[in-house]
Amino acid sequence: MNPDITRERENATFDVEKLTHILDGGIEKTKRRREIESLVISDPDFQSEDLNFLSRSERYDAAVKKSAHMILKLREYGISDPEEIYCYKSVFRRHHHEALGLHFVMFLPTLYTQCNKQQLKKWVPLAESFKALGTYAQTELGHGTHLRGLETTATYDPATQEFVMNSPTITSIKWWPGGLGKTSNHAIVLAQLHTQGKCHGLQAFIVPLRSMNTHIPLPGVVVGDIGPKFGFDEVDNGYLKLENVRIPRDHMLMKYAKVEADGTYVKPPSAKLTYGTMVFIRSMIVGEAGHALAKSCTIAIRYSSVRHQSEIRPGEPEPQIMDYQTQQYKLFPLLATAYAYKFVGQYMNQVYHRITGDISQGDFSELPELHALSAGLKAFTTWTASAGIEVCRMACGGHGYSRCSALPDIYVNFVPTCTYEGENTVMMLQTARFLIKSYRQASAGHQLSGIVSYLNESERRLQPQSVSSRPTVVNVNDLASLVDAYKLRAAKLVEMAAKSIQQELQKRVSQEDAWNNSAIDLVRASDAHCHYVVVKLFAAKLGEIGDTGVHSVLSTLALLYALQGIQQHSGDFLQTGLLSVPQLSQVSQRLKDLLAQLRPNAVGLVDAFDYRDEMLNSVLGRYDGNVYEHMFEWARRSPLNKTEVHESYHKYLKPLQAKL
């Protein structure tokens, strides 16, 4: 054990294990999680070569191998609870993705929720036994977010009772679905349904892609891998071009909408029914943002405690780089953010499960709010976390660029969350739509409930006042007061966005153009709303914590989180008159004090995330802090070191020298 990191652990002022229980949701959950992790870590079939040394084809191969092995093991151990499966996967995947990911996350759930009874009977056993290996093909080469723009067609032919599936243009080729390229033999394909000479919009169809015996693509199916990407090396994201592929009528998923034998289209009862999965996945991503940032902070903070560099005081030994205020200022607010997002993730998970209960009882009332919240928070958290991972990586100096730090992998495999499951700017605008609607309702005298209830007050409280004359209400040392400031900022920015739309309308532009011409303000309002929600939930979490030591350190983190946000957005707080110039100086000073206060607890706080070395897979983030000897050992295994002299010397350099 590196003595520096031992000393850090001795200096912690709180019980790390207790904080781990809070993060897991209880002591029993910690215990069970660790049991599952040990199952994977002790399993010799999950030990593999470092993926960084493999070619893409080898990485894909290794991922398929692990997925196949996992399926057998989960059965063997009888693990079937989704949370436990998720935990099991996250250990062996490390920062990477699973080859059969979409089979579990999209193919099976879609079958469960959109098949009618006969279809369930046929497809679920095939999918659960992995005879049908499936994916979900929605996005097209020329079409992403805007589902109505999708071009793939399914034209019903009553003569044979079949749908004829086609990709009529280059832009209609299905593009991006994970597992589509090489792994899947079936896909749920989203296509425009044409029957009786009319288009009825998007429907989902089960399309066989490859022979279930030979895995060779079926006639009319042009399928393959879309090529290398930024991350996701082990996933065969694919393309699919359908050329007059005929599928039986009962391959359309018919729980809701239907096409009868003669081609008659029957409408679904409600459009909201397909909402659920999307909301769930976005909520999950919020937790993932906390997870990715927590891993990155663990690596950067442990490394910062063992790396010595430069000098603060001349003549003294090189200090730990964590002693530099600039290093603390980079890392500690991100550490606070990781905690915040982990708690928000827990909250979203709870709300989702509560509302799912309501929905199954036919009560959709809370769905719009959750839908809006999950969209905005997904964007808000993934943007911050992505940028934060890079800050952590660069805070490790040169070594953060080495693949052995794991930080490049964490980044490239997390950053796509900014784009998939709803492009972030589009997500922010969805939330803005809900906020503006709520604001207008409040302005019209309706009493709002739920998370946007603060908009009720805006008319009353946000009178235009000059900055200097406004009474100062915010106490920069009091978290509740800061939550209030974030709330008022959100209210003000929603109001400003609404007013921008109003002003545009006065120029006689259309509603739609007024919306687009105010989009910058709308995104800003959504951002402020999400920021308020995160600060509020962090503060609320503190109320649940009994242990004094843990409560104290988390309170410091929460305060740091809130104050740093104010400093970063100081313009908003000054502009809306919520903070005065002297208070802003107080914020700066208080922030510095909090950094110094957190310094002795930084390693304890990342230890509490409880990532085992086998999961973190980072030489810089090792629990024992013995970084350098392991970097050297890792480097020696680089494929370029297999021979002393690389063949390029004989091929190019020696001949060059001979010519000159």
Next chain:
Amino acid sequence: MNPDITRERENATFDVEKLTHILDGGIEKTKRRREIESLVISDPDFQSEDLNFLSRSERYDAAVKKSAHMILKLREYGISDPEEIYCYKSVFRRHHHEALGLHFVMFLPTLYTQCNKQQLKKWVPLAESFKALGTYAQTELGHGTHLRGLETTATYDPATQEFVMNSPTITSIKWWPGGLGKTSNHAIVLAQLHTQGKCHGLQAFIVPLRSMNTHIPLPGVVVGDIGPKFGFDEVDNGYLKLENVRIPRDHMLMKYAKVEADGTYVKPPSAKLTYGTMVFIRSMIVGEAGHALAKSCTIAIRYSSVRHQSEIRPGEPEPQIMDYQTQQYKLFPLLATAYAYKFVGQYMNQVYHRITGDISQGDFSELPELHALSAGLKAFTTWTASAGIEVCRMACGGHGYSRCSALPDIYVNFVPTCTYEGENTVMMLQTARFLIKSYRQASAGHQLSGIVSYLNESERRLQPQSVSSRPTVVNVNDLASLVDAYKLRAAKLVEMAAKSIQQELQKRVSQEDAWNNSAIDLVRASDAHCHYVVVKLFAAKLGEIGDTGVHSVLSTLALLYALQGIQQHSGDFLQTGLLSVPQLSQVSQRLKDLLAQLRPNAVGLVDAFDYRDEMLNSVLGRYDGNVYEHMFEWARRSPLNKTEVHESYHKYLKPLQAKL
């Protein structure tokens, strides 16, 4: 040609070719650049497979091949001007790095500048004929920025007149130098010189690493590749462990410091002499930041003009995504930034050459200012450009993640500039040291000259005044007035940082601790200083432009750049009383107007950067806008598509299906 992009070009209000000449520095330079580019592009030996489809070893192989070929071609064409060589390289390298990069950038220049006459006679011919293939080994596993901390030793043995080179610890292993792992047979090694029982600090030594006949590492030399990284796949960054390696006395570079035969150490005449190269490389990086951002903007803006998505007005066709205000707000300020950095790069280049002239005359007076400026601007521009590349990438939606967009390559190969040649935070603090020193001189009544002369005024003009009573001087429509606002902001933030140090000192902490406890403020001050310099230089550039159309569009860009910076840092401008709250609303509105105003010129402005498709190597950034058919074609060449059925199916999936 895609009709959308054709229409964009027709709408441009200025002469694109004229702007290209300005960027190149004159019509003749444009012509010559294009000639050189054509030499590479038409050369069949530079056509190679897409690097994205190759393994790391193959990529390294391809890079060595190209470098060897380049050396022969440059001789054949008689290209020897450094700028022309740089241009030639940048075409065939595309976004990647050259295998022999450090031989040219560090090995040769160090020989030229630090060899004495006999050494020049021996080493330069060996290096220029590539018999000696060299690199520059400074950074160690445990030591980067802080040169005094380096541990490698060179102990003089007068008995044999040799230096004994050693890596005494794990942390002293040389780590990171490009070309060290497999390519180089020599390295200039920085080591602590020990002679006559005393350490004389760092000196540079030429250490033979590999046999010049067989390329096999010499006895005592443990050398190899440090393994895969985030980018730089084609470079063999290496490690070097020296175990009692003996080199003759005349392998120490002895132009300045010397060790005589008996071991007597002779001091160099001035410490400033080694400054130059460092300043030059940092200045170059500023230009590179403009270049990387310009390439990214070209890709994202061209793609935004041909990608159609969603709807602004219901019922109308899907608009070009560039019509969304949010998309304009992401891309146009970055486009303005790319122009700004290109102009700053030109300026730095001119200043460097002017000052180099002075230095060769023994006049070092301007060096400290250039040193400080190049450090801060290197940090300022590389941080912004790195984040900006990612914004461009994500503005391309899902396809930005595909390697065929080239954006992942641009990012991973540019972002290391934030860390190498001086870690950015350390660079910012170096600039801060100069600013604080200047501020103190001004406060003591000395009249400052040069770029920091604004600090003369700070005492006089920056009286504390309440925000509301302060007369409003800034005109948000006038660039000169905005330059002034940036200047006053910088002055104020330098003053705040100085006061923070003062306050810390009053707490009776040491100078060094006071500095560290104010580091956040110091970085912020440097950032404001650099921002001021960039805005100022952009405004100054406008004065040189005669053509009305070009002047008009660049003025719009400059105003956008200045106003967006104010919006992003609105807290600073409000806090320092330079802007009032109503003015901030004006800034927001004006920004929106400028985005709309630039919209028709966006494609023209990226066309003016004049990157040929062969250099951009991006399917999304194609000049003809025909994106989708080429994406499909590219994807089909993915190595995973070489077989219809991947072997992992037979190895894992079929057996799995059989077991369930």
